[in-house]
Amino acid sequence: MFSEIFRFEIKYRLRKLDTYLFFLFFFLAITIGFALSPPAGTRNTFVNSPAIIADMFVGCTTIMMLVSGVIMSSSLYRDIEFNVYEYYLTFPISRNGYFWGRFLGSFLFVAIIGSSVIWGALAGPFIGLRLGWLSPNMVAPFHWVNLLQPFFCYVVPNLFLTSAIFFGLIAYTRNTG
Amino acid sequence: MQLIINSLSKTYPNGVRALKNVSFVCQNGMFGLLGPNGAGKSTLMRTIATLQDADQGSINLDGLNVLKEKTALRRLLGYLPQEFGVYPRITAEEMLDHIARLKGLNDAAKRRELVATLLEHVNLTRDKKKRLGGFSGGMKQRFGIAQALIGEPKLIIVDEPTAGLDPAERNRFYNLLSRIGENTIVILSTHIVEDVSTLCSQFAIICDGEVMYLGGPDAAVMELTGKIYTKLIGGESLSRYKERHQVLSTHLKSGNLYIRIFSETAPGDGFIPGYASLEDVYFKVIGGQADVAGINS
Numbered sequence: 001m002f003s004e005i006f007r008f009e010i011k012y013r014l015r016k017l018d019t020y021l022f023f024l025f026f027f028l029a030i031t032i033g034f035a036l037s038p039p040a041g042t043r044n045t046f047v048n049s050p051a052i053i054a055d056m057f058v059g060c061t062t063i064m065m066l067v068s069g070v071i072m073s074s075s076l077y078r079d080i081e082f083n084v085y086e087y088y089l090t091f092p093i094s095r096n097g098y099f100w101g102r103f104l105g106s107f108l109f110v111a112i113i114g115s116s117v118i119w120g121a122l123a124g125p126f127i128g129l130r131l132g133w134l135s136p137n138m139v140a141p142f143h144w145v146n147l148l149q150p151f152f153c154y155v156v157p158n159l160f161l162t163s164a165i166f167f168g169l170i171a172y173t174r175n176t177g
Numbered sequence: 178m179q180l181i182i183n184s185l186s187k188t189y190p191n192g193v194r195a196l197k198n199v200s201f202v203c204q205n206g207m208f209g210l211l212g213p214n215g216a217g218k219s220t221l222m223r224t225i226a227t228l229q230d231a232d233q234g235s236i237n238l239d240g241l242n243v244l245k246e247k248t249a250l251r252r253l254l255g256y257l258p259q260e261f262g263v264y265p266r267i268t269a270e271e272m273l274d275h276i277a278r279l280k281g282l283n284d285a286a287k288r289r290e291l292v293a294t295l296l297e298h299v300n301l302t303r304d305k306k307k308r309l310g311g312f313s314g315g316m317k318q319r320f321g322i323a324q325a326l327i328g329e330p331k332l333i334i335v336d337e338p339t340a341g342l343d344p345a346e347r348n349r350f351y352n353l354l355s356r357i358g359e360n361t362i363v364i365l366s367t368h369i370v371e372d373v374s375t376l377c378s379q380f381a382i383i384c385d386g387e388v389m390y391l392g393g394p395d396a397a398v399m400e401l402t403g404k405i406y407t408k409l410i411g412g413e414s415l416s417r418y419k420e421r422h423q424v425l426s427t428h429l430k431s432g433n434l435y436i437r438i439f440s441e442t443a444p445g446d447g448f449i450p451g452y453a454s455l456e457d458v459y460f461k462v463i464g465g466q467a468d469v470a471g472i473n474s
Contacts, residue, residue, distance in 0.1 A: 004278045015266040083262030087324060090226050091279045092251040 001097030009075060009105025019109055022067050026060060026116040027123075034124020037133055046140035048125045054150040060117050061158040068110045068159050072166040075106035080174055099171065107163050114155045118147045178205050178239055178331055178362050180225075185234035187220055187386075195220040196231065197386040207358045209373035209380035209394075210366040211459055217386040218366045219259055222336050225364070226256040238332060238362075252281070255330030257321045259337045259366075265310025269301055269320050272309060273327065280328035295323040298353055300346065314341040322350060326357070333363045339372070351376055374398070374455040382462045390462045394455050401453035401461065407437050408448045421446070425460040 013019055033056060038047055045052065079085040122142075128134035140146075180203040187196040195217045210218050223229050225236055227247040236243035243250045264272065273292045282288045296302045299319040304312070312320065318341045325333060335354070339347045354363055355376055367373065373380045374394045382390040390397065405425075410418065411433060418424055422438040429435075437451060438444065439461055 001279070004275070008275050011271070012264065012266065078264065082264055083260065084264060086228070086258040086261040087256055087321070089228060090251055090254055090256040091276060092248050092281065093279055094248070 001094050002101045005093065005097055005101025006105045009102055010108065012078075013071070013106065013109045018070065019113070022070075022113045023116045026064065026067075026113065027120045030056065030060065030117045030120025031124045031127060034121055035128035035131070035133055037128070037138070047128070047134060047138050048121060048140050048142075048146070050146045050150075053121055053146055054154065056121070057117050057150045058154050058158070061114070061155050064110075064114060064155075064159060065162045067113055068163040069166045071106050071110050071113075072103075072163045073170045075102045076167065076170045077174060103163075103167050106167070107160065110159050110163050111156060114159050115151065117155060118151055121147055178360075179203070180332060180362050180364075181235075181237040182221075182225070183235045183237070185221070185224065185231050185236065187217075187224065187229075187231050195386050196224070199234070199383070199386070199388055201381055201388060201391055203362050203364060203379065205358070205360055205362055206379070207355060207363045207365055207377045209377035210364060210383060211368075211370060211373055211380060212366075212383035213463060216383045218383055219336055220386075221383070222256075222334050222364065222366060223258075225332075226254060226258075226334050227251060250332075252328075253331040255325035255327065255333040257325040257333075257335040257338050259340070261321055263309035263312065263317060263320065266308055268306050268308055269296065269312070269323075270305040272320070273323055276324050277327050282328060291327065295326055298326070299323045300349065315343065315346060318342055319346065319350075322353075326353075331361055333357065333361055335363070336366050337368065338365065339367070339369070370454075370456045370459050382459060384463045390458070394458075397458045398453050398455055401439065401457050403450065403453075404439055404441060405437060405451045405453045405457050406440055406444055406448035407435055407451035408446070409433055409435050423461075423464070425457050425464060 034048060038045070074081075079088055125134060125139045129136065129139060182202070183200050185196050185199040186194075188194045199217075199221060210221070212218050220229070224231050225243065227243065227250055231244060238250060238253065241249055241253075267275075270292060273295060274288060277288045277291060282291065293302070296305050299322050301316065301319055301323065304316060309317070309320065318338070322335070322338060325335060333354075338354075339350060342350060351372065354365070357363065365372070365377065377394060379391075379393055380397075381388050408418075415424070415427065415434075415436065418436055418438070422440060422444060425437045425439055427434060427436050437457060437460075438448065439457070440448075443450075
């Protein structure tokens with residue numbers, strides 16, 4: 001039950017253009033952020049130092065809150081918006097399967113869009129060096145942990161929190177019984 | 178199979194009494210529900226389909242308490258609501274496959290076969306790869322019919338299923354439904370009285386939330402045989418006839434106004450005997466409750 005609803009949610013999400021646009025937007029924003037030379041006064045730090053990466057990631061999640069709102073609320077509201085609940089809710093689906101299938105299927109995409117910051121932080125310094133916007137002494141040696149740690153410690157928990165709030169709001173206020 | 182509905186009542190928070198002590202029994206075969214708009218048909222069907230609760234009464238399908246064991250009933254149910262929508266970005270084939278999985282058909286080969294058969298039955302094979310968002314009203318309705326038939330339901334509830342279908346599609350659907358109806362309970366609500374007389378072995382007329390009539394269409398027509406009279410009244414005032422006779426309905430034929438009345442004995446007054454039809458039964462039953470065919474205006 002859960003797996004089918006989860007699977008279908010992924011399929012549906014992949015058909016929506018905004019999924020790709022959100023990803024692209026954050027990927028480009030972060031890439032540019034890391035590719036440009038930092039403002040004067042901070043030039044004695046690496047552009048991609050762990051602290052700066054973490055700062056950028058956290059900053060991004062505040063804007064991504066909007067993304068989690070759009071994606072999470074549409075996952076349940078879709079049934080009302082398109083008037084599908086009139087028959088969908090007569091299928092032998094369990095409350096838990098429906099709720100968690102939709103929630104996790106959608107949250108997966110919020111997290112994937114969230115991961116755009118990792119790819120941006122990888123691509124940014126590389127492009128900056130290539131285009132001569134950054135000098136080699138401004139770029140720190142690459143370590144996965146510098147990207148993954150802030151992603152799992154800040155981005156995922158922050159997005160999970162806002163996703164749960166938006167999903168819960170829709171589930172609570174639009175409950176048809 | 179046997180569906181027993183016992184003194185079902187429902188009052189909405191705004192005070193509308195949608196169902197008043199509704200009771201009837203359905204066996205395998207097609208059961209028709211007739212009634213004017215707002216009579217409570219949809220409330221009754223939604224309640225049987227586990228979408229809403231009743232205030233009182235019980236529904237029992239072969240020993241299954243429908244109002245309590247909702248998931249068990251849903252495994253046996255095929256439901257086509259009166260108004261429904263679709264996910265616009267999914268194709269008909271994908272959506273039917275999804276529903277088949279939800280209904281527990283786990284064997285991929287069987288599921289593919291079932292979806293293909295259903296698409297064929299509702300004449301959507303050609304459009305199976307089209308997204309549902311691009312479907313016309315009639316195509317959407319046919320998709321709705323297909324989804325209701327997934328998983329060999331034992332109880333099929335269809336609410337105004339032929340709305341938006343052209344006559345050929347309507348016939349096709351009714352043939353399909355009557356074939357299925359041989360070993361399934363099919364509850365069909367419709368405005369089209371003729372459909373009930375051709376398809377249903379039993380029917381009920383519902384008005385203002387009450388069952389006003391319950392029986393077989395043939396027997397119902399038989400009761401009125403020889404008691405229906407008709408007359409061309411032209412430009413004469415209808416109210417004059419209303420005072421003297423029980424006027425059932427008015428019809429325009431080639432621009433002329435005919436009236437049909439019910440009378441135990443020959444009324445004279447220029448009336449000639451007419452063939453009784455189920456429509457006469459319908460108007461006679463609800464005549465006391467509703468202003469039929471604008472007779473009072």
